[in-house]
Amino acid sequence: MNIALWIAAALVAVAFVMAGAMKLSKGKKSEGEMAWMRHFSDAQVRGIGAVEILGGLGLILPAVTGIAVILVPIAATGLLITMIGAVVVHAKDGDPLKAFAPSIVLGALALFVAVGRFWIVLFGG
Secondary structure, X not given: OHHHHHHXXXXXXXXXXXXHHHXXXXXXXXXXXXXXXXXXXXXXXXXXXXXXXXXXXXXXXHHHHOOOOOHHHHHHXXXXXXXXXXXXXXXXXXXXXXXXXXXXXXXXXXXXXXXXXXXXXXXXO
């Protein structure tokens, strides 16, 4: 189980750090690629990017260092909430399923990491 959690956390972390870095660096300049950005200001898009980067790092760094490991499931929960918000925005826009499928998959992986890591931190295994 621990190996599966590490693999899921690594996949989610890489996806969020990369996506967050793009949003943080480009802001709304990427609006042509992502129609959902029209609902948000440049600062909000960059804020979402910062949250994604911090969440992605929060999935890995505490576990690797052994410092404040409770932050891993908390970060995963935060990323899950972010993906729920993404699904809501895509659904309100009437986007096809393929547009928000990545949000569903990343949200499901974040949920898996959150539940698994909370279990390990709270119950020891």
